[in-house]
Amino acid sequence: MRLWVIGLVVMAAAAGGCASSASQPSAAREMRVGVKAAARAYWQEAHFRFHRASQLEPDNVRVLNNLAVSLEALGRYEEALEVYKRALEKAPSNATLKRNHARFAEFYSSLARGVKPKELGDAKP
Amino acid sequence: MRSLKVTLLLLLLASAVLATTREVELTLPLRSRLQLSGHERLYIGPFVREVRGDEAPAQLRFDVAAELERFLRKLLRKQSKYVILPQLEGVRVPVSDPIELAKLSDFWRELGMRVNADYVVAGSIEFTVQDTTQPKMQSYESPIDGRTYYRQVMVEQTGFTYDILINVYDGRTGALVFQESFKDTQEREERAFDEFTGMFANLYALENKLMGVFVPRTIKTKRFLFLP
Numbered sequence: 001m002r003l004w005v006i007g008l009v010v011m012a013a014a015a016g017g018c019a020s021s022a023s024q025p026s027a028a029r030e031m032r033v034g035v036k037a038a039a040r041a042y043w044q045e046a047h048f049r050f051h052r053a054s055q056l057e058p059d060n061v062r063v064l065n066n067l068a069v070s071l072e073a074l075g076r077y078e079e080a081l082e083v084y085k086r087a088l089e090k091a092p093s094n095a096t097l098k099r100n101h102a103r104f105a106e107f108y109s110s111l112a113r114g115v116k117p118k119e120l121g122d123a124k125p
Numbered sequence: 126m127r128s129l130k131v132t133l134l135l136l137l138l139a140s141a142v143l144a145t146t147r148e149v150e151l152t153l154p155l156r157s158r159l160q161l162s163g164h165e166r167l168y169i170g171p172f173v174r175e176v177r178g179d180e181a182p183a184q185l186r187f188d189v190a191a192e193l194e195r196f197l198r199k200l201l202r203k204q205s206k207y208v209i210l211p212q213l214e215g216v217r218v219p220v221s222d223p224i225e226l227a228k229l230s231d232f233w234r235e236l237g238m239r240v241n242a243d244y245v246v247a248g249s250i251e252f253t254v255q256d257t258t259q260p261k262m263q264s265y266e267s268p269i270d271g272r273t274y275y276r277q278v279m280v281e282q283t284g285f286t287y288d289i290l291i292n293v294y295d296g297r298t299g300a301l302v303f304q305e306s307f308k309d310t311q312e313r314e315e316r317a318f319d320e321f322t323g324m325f326a327n328l329y330a331l332e333n334k335l336m337g338v339f340v341p342r343t344i345k346t347k348r349f350l351f352l353p
Contacts, residue, residue, distance in 0.1 A: 031353035038149050038350055062351035069348045075154040096146050096349045103346065111155065 027053040027063055034066060043073040061091040065100060077108055146349045155342045159293060159303050161244070163340075166208040167201065168242035168296065170194040173221045175251040175288075185320055189252045193289065196328055197246065197335065205340045210240050223249040223290050230299035237296025244302070245294045250287070252327075254320050257284040257312060281316035287327035291338060305338065307331050 034049030047070035053063045064087035071080035084101045091097060172190040194212070202209050216236065220226055226249060237245050260277045267274055286308070293303035311326045336342070 028353040031351070035147060035350050035352055039147065041150075041152075062353075066350050069149070069151070069350055072153060072348065073151045075156070096351065100348050103348065107153065107344075107346065 025052060025056060027057040027060060030056065031063060031066065034070070038066075038070065038073075043070055046070045047074060059090060061087050061094060061097060064090070065094075065097050068104070069100060072104060077111070080104065081108060145352055147352055148347055149350055151346050151348055152343045153346060155337065155344060157341045158305065158338045161207075161339070163206050164208070165243040166210055166241065166296075167339075168210045168213075168237065168240045168245045169198045169201070169247075170212060171216050171218050171247055172289075173218050173223075173226065173249050175223060175249045175290075176221055185252075185254075187321055187324075189250055189324065192324065193250055193328070200332065200336060201339060204336055207339065210242055213240060218247075221249070227292055227301045227304065230294075230301075232299070233294035234297065234299030237294065237299065240296075242296035244296055246291065247294065248290045248292045250289050252288075252324060253284075253286045254323065255284040255286070256316060257282050258316055280314065282312050282314045283316060283318035283323065285311045285313070285318075285320075285323035285327055287311075287324065287331065289331070289335075291335070293338075303338070307334050 030049045030053035034046045034053065037043075037049060038046035047067070050063060050067040050070050054060070054067050057063055064083055068080045068083040068087065071077075071083060081104070084097075084104060087094075087097055088101060170190075172193050174190050198209055198212075201207055213236075218226060219229065219232065226247070233245050233247070236242075258279060258281045261280045262275055263278045264273050264275050266272070287310075288306065288308045290306045291304070292301055294300065295302050309327045309330045311323060311330065313323060313326075333342075
């Protein structure tokens with residue numbers, strides 16, 4: 001009988017824990033959902049998630065990188081540049097971040113100059 | 126056995142590092158240079174052939190301006206939803222100077238009203254064909270002593286330069302709303318290469334840039350996302 005009671009208490013506690021973790025937003029959870037959305041090219045949703053994650057962890061470089069990528073995908077280049085800069089200030093030696101920023105900077109500067117960017121090989125009107 | 130374990134461990138470590146990021150494909154939107162809704166009524170032309178100083182323009186077998194107008198009309202019909210208005214016969218611009226051209230607001234307004242256009246796409250073109258034949262250094266291996274020698278050879282080639290100034294005027298006011306110039310140079314390794322083919326090589330090279338003025342485009346590229 002005691003074992004049953006202990007079992008029920010443990011299950012209730014576990015369920016409570018799950019419920020509280022599901023209701024409370026966490027940056028990791030938002031990131032997970034955001035990455036899933038991005039993989040399906042749902043960039044509005046991905047941006048919403050990454051933005052929420054950045055509100056929860058404003059100094060997290062990984063979150064800032066993802067947020068910048070989602071802003072790029074939405075054509076909000078000025079904001080993407082700002083976020084990339086913020087992230088690079090925090091982690092100037094992060095290889096992935098540096099690679100993303102370099103590719104973006106190349107595209108963005110060509111766009112500003114009004115010349116055909118290198119990536120435009122597959123440009124579609 | 127031990128080396129297998131080490132390999133497995135290395136593979137696990139590598140997969141753990143790779144699992145921290147995910148490559149995604151982005152389709153980046155590129156706005157058109159001219160901020161229009163995409164359904165306006167456009168009148169293409171007239172374009173004038175620019176003449177530098179007192180120089181007489183090179184005699185060509187075709188009308189460069191008419192060919193550009195036709196090319197632009199075809200591209201815009203195919204790649205946009207603008208209403209491309211039919212060409213009016215006998216429209217002549219009073220000047221050929223590109224600076225003066227932009228100042229003729231009365232002329233552009235009148236033309237815009239006559240064809241009922243929202244915008245008039247006009248401008249000037251400078252098309253030059255040059256014989257760029259020149260001596261070039263070339264290495265060759267002597268069949269007698271097997272040594273490499275250098276000699277000068279005359280390389281016959283023709284250069285084509287196409288310089289377009291695109292002006293977009295408001296069809297109701299005649300005001301200049303957009304101006305941009307595009308330039309392309311092509312070389313063909315043949316003396317007296319066909320001018321018509323040369324001109325179209327220039328136009329095809331400029332096609333993407335020209336369309337970027339009127340039509341929004343997208344480009345595909347890749348970025349890395351961090352996984353939680």
